[in-house]
Every structure is written in C-alpha cells, then in structure tokens.
Amino acid sequence: MCYDVNAPYDVHVAYGPVFELLSSLHTFICRKAYKKTDLSSEWAEQVRGTLSPGLSGLLETMEINADWKVIYGLVCMLTDQGGIDEVVDRLESQTAQELNDQALAYGILLPDDMEKLRRLTLRLLSGWYEEYFRHVDTSILSGLKQEAERRNKEKDAYSTMEWVDRTTNGFRFEPSEGLTRVLLVPQYHFQPINIIYRFGSLLLCHYSAGIYVQAEDFLSSQEYRMIRSLGEKSRLKILKYLYQSQSPRTFIEIVRHLKLSKGITHDHIFKLRASGFIHAHFDGETLLGYSARLSAVDEMHASILGYME
Numbered sequence: 001m002c003y004d005v006n007a008p009y010d011v012h013v014a015y016g017p018v019f020e021l022l023s024s025l026h027t028f029i030c031r032k033a034y035k036k037t038d039l040s041s042e043w044a045e046q047v048r049g050t051l052s053p054g055l056s057g058l059l060e061t062m063e064i065n066a067d068w069k070v071i072y073g074l075v076c077m078l079t080d081q082g083g084i085d086e087v088v089d090r091l092e093s094q095t096a097q098e099l100n101d102q103a104l105a106y107g108i109l110l111p112d113d114m115e116k117l118r119r120l121t122l123r124l125l126s127g128w129y130e131e132y133f134r135h136v137d138t139s140i141l142s143g144l145k146q147e148a149e150r151r152n153k154e155k156d157a158y159s160t161m162e163w164v165d166r167t168t169n170g171f172r173f174e175p176s177e178g179l180t181r182v183l184l185v186p187q188y189h190f191q192p193i194n195i196i197y198r199f200g201s202l203l204l205c206h207y208s209a210g211i212y213v214q215a216e217d218f219l220s221s222q223e224y225r226m227i228r229s230l231g232e233k234s235r236l237k238i239l240k241y242l243y244q245s246q247s248p249r250t251f252i253e254i255v256r257h258l259k260l261s262k263g264i265t266h267d268h269i270f271k272l273r274a275s276g277f278i279h280a281h282f283d284g285e286t287l288l289g290y291s292a293r294l295s296a297v298d299e300m301h302a303s304i305l306g307y308m309e
Contacts, residue, residue: 008175009203011160011182013167015148017141018079018087021133022072023187023206025124026195028132029062036270038191038212038221047132055127062124071121073108073199074099084129091122107200140188143211147186168194168207169276170293176284179203186211192225192274198284208274222275223303226296229275234258235268239277239292248281248289 027037027044034041048056062068078090091099096114103110111117151167164171164184171194173182180201186209187195195206212221219227229235241257242249249257255265269290272278276296281288 009173009179009182011164011173011184012155013148013151013184013186015145015186016079016083017133018075018084019185019206020136020141020144020187020189021084021125021129022075023185023195024133024136024189025128026064026068026072027189029059029068030064030190033190033193036193036274037189039189051131052127055123055131058123058127069197070108070110070117071124072197073106074103074110074117074121075125076199076204077102077106077108084125084133088122088125091118091125105200106202107198137213140211140213144186144188144209147209147211151184151186165279165293168205170273170279170296171205171207172279172281172291173203173205174281174283174288176203179284192222196282196285203284218307219303223300225271226275226277226300226303229271229277230300232268232271234260234264235272238265238268238272242278242290242292243294245291248279248291250289251287254290 027033027039028047031044034044037043051059074091075087078087080086094102096118099114099118100110151163155163157163158166161172164173164182167184173179178201179198182203182205185204185206187206188209188211190206191208191210194208195204197204208222210220210222230239237258238254241254251262251265251269254269255262258265258268260268269278273280273290276299277293279291279293281291
C-alpha cells in the first residue's frame with residue numbers, strides 16, 4: 001500500500017469479485033436508477049426473468065436504504081478482495097460477537113438481531129451468486145481486475161488528488177474529520193453512476209471503470225456520452241457558470257443561476273457529471289458542490305480528432 005505524505009488520507013484501488021457482486025446487486029435493487037445506467041431497464045427485466053420466485057420476491061422487498069448500507073458494509077468488511085466462497089464461510093463461521101467487534105472497527109453499527117441479518121445476507125449473497133453472478137461474462141471481471149492494476153501502477157506519476165480525479169472521472173474527496181482511508185473500486189454494472197459509502201474512517205467509492213461488453217465502432221459509450229451531454233444549452237450554461245466561479249457551487253446555487261426546476265437541473269448536472277465535465281466535491285458521503293473539469297474538454301477533443309483521423 002502506497003502513502004503520500006501530502007495527502008490527507010491513504011488511498012488505493014482495489015478489486016475483488018465480491019465487490020462487483022455487491023455492485024450488481026445494488027444495481028438490481030436500485031429500481032429508480034434503471035433508466036440512468038448503461039445496462040438500462042432491459043437488463044433488469046432480463047435478469048428478473050431468470051430468477052426463482054423466492055429470490056425475486058426477496059429482492060422486490062429490498063431498497064437502497066440504511067439497512068442495505070449495513071449489509072453492504074458487512075460484506076465488504078469480510079471480503080479482503082477474496083472470493084464469494086470465502087466471504088460466505090466467514091459470515092457463517094464467525095460468532096455474532098466477532099462480527100460485532102469487526103463492524104465497530106469499521107464504524108458499522110449492527111442490529112441487535114444479528115442472526116436475522118446474517119441469514120438475510122447469506123441468502124442474498126448465495127442466491128444472487130447462484131442465479132445471476134456466476135453467469136456474468138468473465139471478460140467483465142478480468143477487465144475490472146486489469147483496471148485496478150493499471151490505476152495502481154500509474155499512481156506515482158500524479159499527486160494523490162490528481163490521481164483520484166483521473167481514476168474516478170472527476171471526484172474530489174475533501175479532507176474530512178476522521179477520514180484516514182479511501183478505497184476506490186472499479187465497477188461495471190452501475191455505470192455511469194457511482195456508489196459511495198463511508199464506514200467510520202474508511203470511504204468506499206465504486207467508480208465507473210469504462211468497461212463495455214459490446215465493442216463500439218470507433219468511439220466508446222463514454223465518448224458518445226461526452227459528445228451528447230454538451231448538445232444542450234442549459235448544460236453549457238452550467239459549465240460556463242462553474243468555470244467562471246472562483247469556488248465550487250452548490251446544487252441550489254446552480255438552480256438559482258439557471259432559473260429552472262430542481263428536477264430538470266438535477267438531470268442536467270447528472271449528465272455533465274457522468275460525462276466527466278464537472279468535479280463533484282465530497283466530505284465523506286456528503287456532496288458539497290460542483291466545479292468545472294476542463295480536462296474532459298481536452299479528452300473529448302482528442303476523441304473526436306481520433307475518430308475523424
């Protein structure tokens with residue numbers, strides 16, 4: 001693990017199949033985000049058609065809420081970048097007290113009925129793995145592993161903040177009280193959205209790895225997204241407003257500047273953020289504001305020239 005004396009926290013990229021299993025499960029449960037993901041609602045419908053009634057019914061009761069965050073943290077706590085079998089074994093074999101002790105070290109508050117949580121987590125992990133995840137294209141998992149290795153190799157070429165920005169396509173994790181470690185995890189299923197959870201001194205960020213199963217002609221899905229995102233007047237106004245601002249601007253400030261509804265403004269910001277044209281500034285899980293990310297303009301320019309040539 002590398003340390004940067006100028007960084008306010010330690011940070012590195014990690015990959016393990018359990019992380020992507022969680023990401024895929026998160027994607028399926030987060031029904032309101034289906035239309036925003038690259039996989040879209042069609043993927044969810046196809047997967048739903050292959051699940052057993054029991055697992056499908058269980059997943060329909062799940063939501064992305066505080067209870068899901070506890071399950072997410074519990075599984076991440078046990079993974080150590082190992083396989084699904086190792087995590088299941090650890091979850092089954094450890095006592096409730098052992099799990100509680102580990103969870104407290106991560107800032108995870110487990111419920112009083114630990115056995116109920118254990119049974120639910122085991123059912124989710126085992127069921128989702130058997131009925132969906134073990135059938136996932138192996139090129140996705142190998143691509144995620146290669147992405148993690150590539151990012152860690154280039155880490156020494158940049159400052160920590162610049163490296164995090166390049167890796168996550170625009171995230172700025174500001175120094176935060178008690179935050180000592182940031183773990184960046186490349187993910188495929190929830191692209192181009194990100195998953196950010198803080199567990200005590202650890203901040204976990206699943207970022208879009210830019211991996212696509214179906215090969216594109218000339219340009220990738222992300223490159224097409226960048227070109228499309230600027231083809232709208234209000235988004236150009238947002239980018240200009242952020243560029244001319246001396247400091248990051250909050251969502252409300254952007255709404256007031258555009259004089260549009262919160263819903264429409266949020267959609268514009270999401271498209272700019274997913275395309276990498278704006279920085280998202282965070283204090284832990286809390287989004288502080290946005291600033292312009294002009295390096296994305298250079299990236300898009302190079303992509304278009306490369307396409308034409």
